[in-house]
Amino acid sequence: MKIYNLFLDLIAPKKCYSCKKEWHFICQNCFDNEIDFNSVCYVCKWKTKNYEVHEICKSGIYYDKVIILKHYKSKLISKLIKDAKFYNKKNLLEEISHYLYEKFIINEKIIRLEDYMIISTPSHFLRRLKRWYNTSDILCKHFSKLSYIDYKKDVIFKTKNTRQQSKLTRKNRLLNLQDCFKINKKYIDKIVDKNIIIIDDVISTWTTLNEISKILKQNKVKKIIWIIIASD
Numbered sequence: 001m002k003i004y005n006l007f008l009d010l011i012a013p014k015k016c017y018s019c020k021k022e023w024h025f026i027c028q029n030c031f032d033n034e035i036d037f038n039s040v041c042y043v044c045k046w047k048t049k050n051y052e053v054h055e056i057c058k059s060g061i062y063y064d065k066v067i068i069l070k071h072y073k074s075k076l077i078s079k080l081i082k083d084a085k086f087y088n089k090k091n092l093l094e095e096i097s098h099y100l101y102e103k104f105i106i107n108e109k110i111i112r113l114e115d116y117m118i119i120s121t122p123s124h125f126l127r128r129l130k131r132w133y134n135t136s137d138i139l140c141k142h143f144s145k146l147s148y149i150d151y152k153k154d155v156i157f158k159t160k161n162t163r164q165q166s167k168l169t170r171k172n173r174l175l176n177l178q179d180c181f182k183i184n185k186k187y188i189d190k191i192v193d194k195n196i197i198i199i200d201d202v203i204s205t206w207t208t209l210n211e212i213s214k215i216l217k218q219n220k221v222k223k224i225i226w227i228i229i230a231s232d
């Protein structure tokens with residue numbers, strides 16, 4: 001596979017989406033210019049320390065940290081994500097994962113890796129077929145390879161194919177999501193007292209993110225950290 005990629009690079013070298021420099025989909029320079037990494041509590045939208053949700057904002061909220069790379073409004077990032085999703089550009093996602101890893105390791109002072117676990121977001125198998133692959137899975141896998149943090153796929157699964165969340169009102173979103181996530185039985189013991197990192201390309205909705213966090217916390221997960229490439 002590596003040789004095949006190298007071959008591809010030679011006949012059609014990767015070009016930075018922004019500055020067109022060769023060998024990267026997004027070069028370090030453009031990445032640094034494009035990404036703002038605001039340390040914000042996304043419940044109240046005010047500044048916070050190290051991406052943490054403020055203690056006073058935690059009522060009904062089950063996640064502890066949310067790191068978002070960029071607003072979807074960024075043309076560059078939205079094009080990157082679209083291409084990665086629909087044109088099957090796996091190495092584009094891996095490149096983003098690499099940047100995420102670099103930033104994340106700096107921000108998160110991880111002392112004992114065994115306290116951490118990476119999991120991907122669940123997608124219903126029908127939707128997975130339509131999209132060809134699970135972007136979250138690719139991001140997580142690569143992040144795990146770089147960081148040596150254990151990655152487990154399919155820890156959470158969807159019990160029903162929910163309707164597209166973004167098209168519903170807030171109240172209906174909650175109803176639509178009720179009891180729709182479950183923890184895979186074989187992981188119930190393995191996630192106890194872990195700090196869970198979940199990586200995804202976009203936030204479908206904040207309700208989904210909270211519902212997934214909720215089921216994890218109900219199963220004794222210690223801390224939940226979301227790393228997301230783009231949000232509205």
Ligand SMILES: [Zn+2]
Nearest residue numbers: 016019027030
């Ligand atoms: Zn560039």
Ligand SMILES: [Zn+2]
Nearest residue numbers: 041044054057
């Ligand atoms: Zn807050």
